[in-house]
Amino acid sequence: MAIDVVDRAVSLYPDRTIYVYHDIVHNRHVVDRFKDRGVVFVEELESIPKGGVVVFSAHGIPPSIRQQAQDRGLISVDATCPLVTKVHSEAVRYAKKGYQILLIGHEDHQEVIGTKGEAPDATLVVESPEHAETIEVGDPSKLVYLTQTTLSTDDAGAIIRVLKRRFPEIHEPNEPDICYATTNRQHAVRQIAPEVDVVLVVGSKNSSNSVRLTEIAHNVGTESYLLDDASELRAEWFSKGSDTSVMVTAGASAPEDLVAAICRTLLENHGGTLEQWDVIDETIEFALPVALRRLMKEEGVEVGSGMVTVDSGVASGEAYGAVPLTVSARSAPPDLKDVAP
Numbered sequence: 001m002a003i004d005v006v007d008r009a010v011s012l013y014p015d016r017t018i019y020v021y022h023d024i025v026h027n028r029h030v031v032d033r034f035k036d037r038g039v040v041f042v043e044e045l046e047s048i049p050k051g052g053v054v055v056f057s058a059h060g061i062p063p064s065i066r067q068q069a070q071d072r073g074l075i076s077v078d079a080t081c082p083l084v085t086k087v088h089s090e091a092v093r094y095a096k097k098g099y100q101i102l103l104i105g106h107e108d109h110q111e112v113i114g115t116k117g118e119a120p121d122a123t124l125v126v127e128s129p130e131h132a133e134t135i136e137v138g139d140p141s142k143l144v145y146l147t148q149t150t151l152s153t154d155d156a157g158a159i160i161r162v163l164k165r166r167f168p169e170i171h172e173p174n175e176p177d178i179c180y181a182t183t184n185r186q187h188a189v190r191q192i193a194p195e196v197d198v199v200l201v202v203g204s205k206n207s208s209n210s211v212r213l214t215e216i217a218h219n220v221g222t223e224s225y226l227l228d229d230a231s232e233l234r235a236e237w238f239s240k241g242s243d244t245s246v247m248v249t250a251g252a253s254a255p256e257d258l259v260a261a262i263c264r265t266l267l268e269n270h271g272g273t274l275e276q277w278d279v280i281d282e283t284i285e286f287a288l289p290v291a292l293r294r295l296m297k298e299e300g301v302e303v304g305s306g307m308v309t310v311d312s313g314v315a316s317g318e319a320y321g322a323v324p325l326t327v328s329a330r331s332a333p334p335d336l337k338d339v340a341p
Helices: 002-012 028-036 063-071 082-096 110-118 129-134 153-166 180-195 208-219 256-270 290-298
Strands: 018-021 040-042 053-056 075-078 100-104 123-126 143-147 198-202 223-227 246-250 275-278 284-287 307-310 325-328
Touching (some): 002 053, 002 290, 028 040, 063 075, 082 100, 082 143, 100 110, 100 153, 143 153, 153 180, 180 246, 208 223, 208 246, 246 256
Parallel strands (some): 018 040, 053 075, 100 123, 100 143, 275 325
């Protein structure tokens, strides 16, 4: 959704510079394509002239950044992923009730910085099972865990198991915090990777969810490689030549055309057939940010339904190099409560 928000902001203000606070998503090609359209990515709001238009990235921001933007008179559009916003809301709600929050994630990740900023005095970050073994809390009966949305369910589950053993009264979110796209892709890799020789994950090195996919494939015993695009393909990865079976998947923010180009290149160089494994229906709708809808109305632009639809798409023969055979492999992804009993 965040990519669509920046795209609409650029179209809405063709004669103004659109600024984005941090990378809109962790994908090099997405960021570079927006740079080519004149978008400026900044790490400090002071870099934006007063009255400028700023889009906050998908990873979320702490309230202090939102206040800074207001103080500078910036026109702010919040493209925080709705699933991240859910975790922010949970942090605020539990903190108001006097709970101590154990936030499972990576301390230096932008999403964790944003979530912790909602309740800094009540939040401790837990990065590993080893850390969970030693972390000290106040009242174990007023304790809750939340998770970074892009974690591996395996990694999160290992930490949650330790926390539940040490603190049996710990509360958990009503619904899992890990992003549906992250969970679905991880589930698909666990299911399909054991059946193939190689797993290719399309994504950037700074994408947490893309890195996790390569780790999951490796953990089930399959060689896996993370690559930004088709130019990074290496012949030595395919030791069986044209007989090599390859799974191609992607991080949540990787553009589909990059996935298509990799499939097309593999077919051109090695031959073979293309199968689209239908594991999970990923169709979901998100509402456009309220601020963006307001700005569109002010500029006389039709808002329409105000919704953005995200789906799995259809692999066309022209884009992918062949019409894929669809293989039904549907099964439900595990819930975190199942991973961490």
